[in-house]
Amino acid sequence: MAQKRTLNERRLTKRQVQELISSGARPRPDLSSALESTRLQALVYELAGDRYLLVFGAQVPGLEGKGDIYAADDFYRFVRWTAKVDEDAKHGRQSSVGHWAYYSALKHRLIANIDTLVAQLRSTMSRTADDLDFSYQSLDVVSAYVEGIGVERAQQEIYDHLVAYVGEVLRLRIQGRWEVNDRDRQPHPYLVGAMHDPTMPINVVWGQLSSLAAVDLRTAAANEVRRKRKPPGLVADVVTSVRAGALATLPADAYEVTKRWADGRPWFVIFKGDVEVAGIPCRAGEAWFGRKGELIGAMLSREWSFATRRFGAGSFFRYYTARDERLNDVKLGADQEVDGLPCLGGTLVWFHLNQRVRSLHLASDRDVDGIPCASGENLLLALNFHRNGRLAAAVLARDHVLIGREFPRGTHISLDERGGLAGVTLREDRDIDGIPVKAGAPALKFHENGRPGELILARDYAVAGRRYERGTFLRFDWDGRVIYAQDRDGRMIYAQP
Numbered sequence: 001m002a003q004k005r006t007l008n009e010r011r012l013t014k015r016q017v018q019e020l021i022s023s024g025a026r027p028r029p030d031l032s033s034a035l036e037s038t039r040l041q042a043l044v045y046e047l048a049g050d051r052y053l054l055v056f057g058a059q060v061p062g063l064e065g066k067g068d069i070y071a072a073d074d075f076y077r078f079v080r081w082t083a084k085v086d087e088d089a090k091h092g093r094q095s096s097v098g099h100w101a102y103y104s105a106l107k108h109r110l111i112a113n114i115d116t117l118v119a120q121l122r123s124t125m126s127r128t129a130d131d132l133d134f135s136y137q138s139l140d141v142v143s144a145y146v147e148g149i150g151v152e153r154a155q156q157e158i159y160d161h162l163v164a165y166v167g168e169v170l171r172l173r174i175q176g177r178w179e180v181n182d183r184d185r186q187p188h189p190y191l192v193g194a195m196h197d198p199t200m201p202i203n204v205v206w207g208q209l210s211s212l213a214a215v216d217l218r219t220a221a222a223n224e225v226r227r228k229r230k231p232p233g234l235v236a237d238v239v240t241s242v243r244a245g246a247l248a249t250l251p252a253d254a255y256e257v258t259k260r261w262a263d264g265r266p267w268f269v270i271f272k273g274d275v276e277v278a279g280i281p282c283r284a285g286e287a288w289f290g291r292k293g294e295l296i297g298a299m300l301s302r303e304w305s306f307a308t309r310r311f312g313a314g315s316f317f318r319y320y321t322a323r324d325e326r327l328n329d330v331k332l333g334a335d336q337e338v339d340g341l342p343c344l345g346g347t348l349v350w351f352h353l354n355q356r357v358r359s360l361h362l363a364s365d366r367d368v369d370g371i372p373c374a375s376g377e378n379l380l381l382a383l384n385f386h387r388n389g390r391l392a393a394a395v396l397a398r399d400h401v402l403i404g405r406e407f408p409r410g411t412h413i414s415l416d417e418r419g420g421l422a423g424v425t426l427r428e429d430r431d432i433d434g435i436p437v438k439a440g441a442p443a444l445k446f447h448e449n450g451r452p453g454e455l456i457l458a459r460d461y462a463v464a465g466r467r468y469e470r471g472t473f474l475r476f477d478w479d480g481r482v483i484y485a486q487d488r489d490g491r492m493i494y495a496q497p
Contacts, residue, residue, distance in 0.1 A: 006068040014065040026490040096206035108187040111178040117164035139218035167201035231264035245293010365397035372397040403450035429458035
């Protein structure tokens with residue numbers, strides 16, 4: 001969640017978090033489970049005064065155990081937004097055009113139905129032409145309506161209508177015209193104006209339907225116009241202003257600029273055919289350039305090597321910075337090996353700054369650092385690695401013994417930089433050292449000597465002669481003694497003197 005939405009001015013320290021929990025914060029495992037896919041491994045507690053405490057897990061470096069407090073409305077909005085992001089990712093609609101095309105009934109035929117869509121929107125909203133008059137102010141009325149019915153309903157029922165109306169507002173502002181980009185894999189409408197780069201009503205609407213913040217079409221539309229406005233010198237002489245950096249080696253008609261930096265230099269471009277830029281073979285389609293004109297991202301038209309790694313045609317690469325050409329990530333065009341591991345096509349391989357692999361998705365189950373790791377494109381199945389190259393997190397592909405205990409297939413494990421077991425997320429309740437441990441978040445944690453460090457009881461159970469109820473959170477010291485206990489309502493019931 002954006003930090004500016006928190007009620008606390010500064011992130012809460014571990015000590016402050018524990019004090020809040022001990023003062024009567026109520027655990028909300030239902031909300032913790034709703035955030036499992038975010039990689040935060042967060043715990044959620046309900047506080048007095050319609051507030052929620054979010055405690056970060058081990059997957060967020062430097063933030064484990066720290067937390068933020070949110071108002072109830074903001075927090076529930078975040079939970080709904082998280083579910084929406086997961087659903088969009090599952091259906092491959094993360095991009096603006098892909099998202100719009102999934103819900104659009106008209107697709108590229110939209111521009112032939114602008115007047116009809118605008119009339120239908122006015123009728124649906126019970127508004128007149130004076131209310132929805134294509135002014136920036138009228139977008140506040142539309143935003144309020146979308147907020148009122150909810151973005152989920154809006155994207156189902158009036159996505160095309162919103163694109164048409166916002167597009168007309170933009171068209172009048174830039175004195176442009178509607179066109180269809182039929183070079184893209186998914187043809188889509190956009191606006192062309194003499195004083196502006198190609199302008200995207202779809203981006204405005206998608207950005208607001210996909211945002212965690214309240215819908216604000218007016219601000220988003222104004223920003224789109226501002227970003228796409230050509231600098232004065234560029235309007236006078238497009239070729240002179242643009243042809244700098246890596247693009248200077250290409251004919252002016254070999255590409256189309258779709259987004260620019262503030263100084264007018266190209267940021268996003270569309271190559272109209274396969275080209276070679278800075279010695280790299282680039283496929284027709286989108287590419288990205290830095291502020292100094294250097295290539296920072298593009299799709300390969302054929303196999304190409306970056307240092308010692310070779311990637312296949314159709315792979316989209318992105319640099320941390322083009323100055324030293326260190327890879328940030330590569331979306332693989334097809335199944336291929338990366339550092340000896342079979343990786344799944346269509347998934348991202350991420351890299352640390354030292355260029356060791358940070359994360360990848362296996363195309364088939366493999367043993368890594370002695371751990372049987374499961375394959376698949378689901379985000380939860382991604383293998384994560386430390387900067388030293390050691391495995392950091394994975395899902396077990398089969399039953400496996402760690403620290404003298406057998407964990408079943410499907411268990412998510414976290415390892416420290418030396419390969420020691422740091423935490424486990426069980427798929428099902430399981431006895432650990434005779435103690436019934438509850439499955440799911442939060443992760444079962446261990447000390448370096450292999451003894452349990454933290455867990456939640458799956459059923460009523462007695463430890464060292466003291467009986468604890470199901471759902472109790474227990475923390476143990478190095479020798480296995482209980483040093484802290486908290487019931488499922490968040491009340492501290494024991495703390496070592």
